[in-house]
Amino acid sequence: MSYHVNEKGFYGKFGGAYVPEMLYPNVEELRQHYLRIMQEPGFQAELQVLLKDYVGRPSPLYFAPRLSAKYNTKVYLKREDLNHTGAHKINNTIGQVLLAKRLGKKRIIAETGAGQHGVATATVCALMGLECIVYMGEVDIERQAPNVARMKMLGAQVVPATSGSKTLKDATNEAIRDWINNPEDTYYIIGSVVGPHPYPDMVARFQAVISEEIRAQLLEKEGTELPNYVVACVGGGSNAAGAFYHYLDEPTVQLIAVEAAGKGVDSGESAATSILGKDGIIHGSRTLLMQTADGQVTEPYSISAGLDYPGVGPLHAHLFESKRARFMNATDDEALQAVLELTRLEGIIPALESAHALAVLERLQAAPDDIVVINLSGRGDKDLSTYLKHFHFDEQ
Amino acid sequence: MNNRLKTLFAAKQKGLLSVYFTAGFPALNDTEEIILELERNGVDLIEVGMPFSDPLADGPTIQASSAVALKNGMTITKLFEQLQHIRQKTQVPLVLMGYLNPVMQYGMERFGRKASEIGIDGVILPDLPLHQYVEEYKELFERYNLSKIFLITPQTPEQRIREIDSQSNGFIYMVSSASTTGKTVGLGEQSQAYFRRVANMQLQNPGVIGFGIHDKESFASACNHASGAIIGSAFVKALQQEGSLQKNIQSFIQSIRN
Numbered sequence: 001m002s003y004h005v006n007e008k009g010f011y012g013k014f015g016g017a018y019v020p021e022m023l024y025p026n027v028e029e030l031r032q033h034y035l036r037i038m039q040e041p042g043f044q045a046e047l048q049v050l051l052k053d054y055v056g057r058p059s060p061l062y063f064a065p066r067l068s069a070k071y072n073t074k075v076y077l078k079r080e081d082l083n084h085t086g087a088h089k090i091n092n093t094i095g096q097v098l099l100a101k102r103l104g105k106k107r108i109i110a111e112t113g114a115g116q117h118g119v120a121t122a123t124v125c126a127l128m129g130l131e132c133i134v135y136m137g138e139v140d141i142e143r144q145a146p147n148v149a150r151m152k153m154l155g156a157q158v159v160p161a162t163s164g165s166k167t168l169k170d171a172t173n174e175a176i177r178d179w180i181n182n183p184e185d186t187y188y189i190i191g192s193v194v195g196p197h198p199y200p201d202m203v204a205r206f207q208a209v210i211s212e213e214i215r216a217q218l219l220e221k222e223g224t225e226l227p228n229y230v231v232a233c234v235g236g237g238s239n240a241a242g243a244f245y246h247y248l249d250e251p252t253v254q255l256i257a258v259e260a261a262g263k264g265v266d267s268g269e270s271a272a273t274s275i276l277g278k279d280g281i282i283h284g285s286r287t288l289l290m291q292t293a294d295g296q297v298t299e300p301y302s303i304s305a306g307l308d309y310p311g312v313g314p315l316h317a318h319l320f321e322s323k324r325a326r327f328m329n330a331t332d333d334e335a336l337q338a339v340l341e342l343t344r345l346e347g348i349i350p351a352l353e354s355a356h357a358l359a360v361l362e363r364l365q366a367a368p369d370d371i372v373v374i375n376l377s378g379r380g381d382k383d384l385s386t387y388l389k390h391f392h393f394d395e396q
Numbered sequence: 397m398n399n400r401l402k403t404l405f406a407a408k409q410k411g412l413l414s415v416y417f418t419a420g421f422p423a424l425n426d427t428e429e430i431i432l433e434l435e436r437n438g439v440d441l442i443e444v445g446m447p448f449s450d451p452l453a454d455g456p457t458i459q460a461s462s463a464v465a466l467k468n469g470m471t472i473t474k475l476f477e478q479l480q481h482i483r484q485k486t487q488v489p490l491v492l493m494g495y496l497n498p499v500m501q502y503g504m505e506r507f508g509r510k511a512s513e514i515g516i517d518g519v520i521l522p523d524l525p526l527h528q529y530v531e532e533y534k535e536l537f538e539r540y541n542l543s544k545i546f547l548i549t550p551q552t553p554e555q556r557i558r559e560i561d562s563q564s565n566g567f568i569y570m571v572s573s574a575s576t577t578g579k580t581v582g583l584g585e586q587s588q589a590y591f592r593r594v595a596n597m598q599l600q601n602p603g604v605i606g607f608g609i610h611d612k613e614s615f616a617s618a619c620n621h622a623s624g625a626i627i628g629s630a631f632v633k634a635l636q637q638e639g640s641l642q643k644n645i646q647s648f649i650q651s652i653r654n
């Protein structure tokens with residue numbers, strides 16, 4: 001079984017490039033050039049310097065002693081929260097902006113849910129002196145206000161998406177429409193392993209640095225490159241794709257993808273796509289998608305803006321169907337509980353998204369000698385107002 | 397292939413008026429009345445939009461009409477029920493236009509069979525890529541005598557236009573400028589140059605220009621370069637005016653073609 005994209009852009013039956021003709025030239029240009037550009041020594045040199053000196057890589061692999069004691073197993077946290085801008089998203093935006101420059105593009109657009117991808121895009125655009133427009137659902141603009149402020153500070157224009165559930169899916173629709181209307185000078189930096197081929201593969205390759213580092217760091221700390229579990233939350237699936245990438249062909253490593261159950265998988269307010277979704281087409285790719293029997297996309301729900309998306313990337317649909325990855329989920333409440341737990345046990349305030357990965361630790365039932373690597377995809381600064389309200393710290 | 401589209405384009409090479417509307421809008425059961433009224437007013441070809449929750453290639457007008465239509469309860473099943481006996485009432489060429497996902501969930505085979513039973517002449521699915529169509533569905537479309545209509549844009553390279561032409565039967569949908577539906581910036585020099593370029597290619601399929609055609613002037617201008625033009629958003633807007641469907645349709649079509 002192959003877990004890598006084939007030459008037609010598919011992972012098993014998922015993937016492809018289901019785009020209207022208006023987008024074909026742009027997507028095709030990218031498809032023809034991305035691998036060649038990414039392999040150029042000059043590109044790699046520039047990328048590696050930026051990842052090291054600007055992003056702060058490698059991110060630490062931290063052994064979490066008190067969390068490990070509580071769950072009676074060896075828990076390591078991959079500290080993507082310590083990256084510049086506070087999440088894994090910048091691994092991808094640095095890579096794509098360098099690509100955009102080589103393709104001669106002058107104007108950058110992006111969608112964002114939690115605002116982390118928007119901030120990471122606005123940041124690299126400031127760094128490169130490029131115009132930046134970020135589409136963000138109205139609901140998310142409200143619940144992730146600190147990131148909206150950061151984007152503005154960085155000089156990006158934040159455009160509210162007001163259709164549908166006014167969240168990530170709708171922001172993505174608006175970004176795609178912008179690209180249709182500006183086909184010549186504009187580059188679309190997609191924020192996850194979603195969208196038409198080659199985006200899922202390209203984004204996964206830029207995020208793969210996460211598992212590349214985990215292997216080297218674990219070897220140093222544990223004498224083996226292979227943990228028993230790698231756990232990551234899945235919105236579109238980019239941090240999970242990065243954490244899984246160099247373990248896809250290591251069958252002894254269990255890959256755990258954690259989706260947002262919202263108020264419960266059966267509550268009607270959930271974003272657990274692997275359970276609630278069916279084979280369909282969204283944002284240019286064939287994948288698992290939450291939809292009605294008539295093929296209309298249904299509105300997902302999660303307290304976490306970054307996981308509030310009705311699909312998953314085609315790689316993850318394939319990992320689910322082939323059973324290479326095990327899909328679990330965590331509710332809003334379980335995620336919030338995990339936030340407080342990590343904060344009080346380890347002194348680390350995680351992002352709401354990342355907390356979903358932490359929340360399944362108990363259910364994993366890992367053995368005392370097992371090594372569990374959890375991808376801590378981002379930090380919780382953007383979620384503080386949610387936390388203060390939920391835990392009533394604002395009343396004390 | 398011999399269907400109403402072929403007959404239409406054989407009989408008429410200039411000034412064809414094609415109109416798009418979203419099925420289920422303004423009201424769920426307006427479909428038949430809109431089709432018959434358009435035909436009575438001399439419209440040559442009708443595109444019946446199958447609404448989708450996430451219409452990526454559409455601007456605000458068709459996004460809104462799609463949302464209303466879905467709220468009204470429109471589905472592909474419902475639309476086929478409404479069109480079941482349409483061929484007893486009109487022979488105007490009918491093309492279904494929509495996004496791939498709802499059709500995929502309905503089932504492509506079932507969709508083709510049902511559309512052909514009803515007497516649909518062609519299908520436009522902008523997000524079904526050319527090579528996927530050729531590999532998976534071309535045989536099915538031909539078996540059911542359905543024309544598959546593809547879009548081209550000012551950015552489409554010549555070689556790809558030729559490939560699309562060779563795989564098309566019916567007409568080629570020439571998107572007027574790089575744009576989602578409903579923009580009314582007018583057909584500038586860039587559009588005109590692209591129309592001339594395509595006209596000079598001597599394609600086997602007739603071209604019909606769409607996107608941004610919204611009034612008498614833009615319709616006439618588009619018709620100078622192709623067999624005809626398609627009006628979508630402007631018509632959908634006209635359907636929202638005060639007054640009866642009949643009156644709104646009549647005055648809109650007259651405003652284009654008086």
Ligand SMILES: Cc1ncc(COP(=O)(O)O)c(C=O)c1O
Binds near residue numbers: 235237353
């Ligand atoms: C911190 C963090 N983790 C995870 C995600 C989810 O995205 P993905 O599944 O692509 O990693 C986001 C998205 O905004 C995020 O900000």
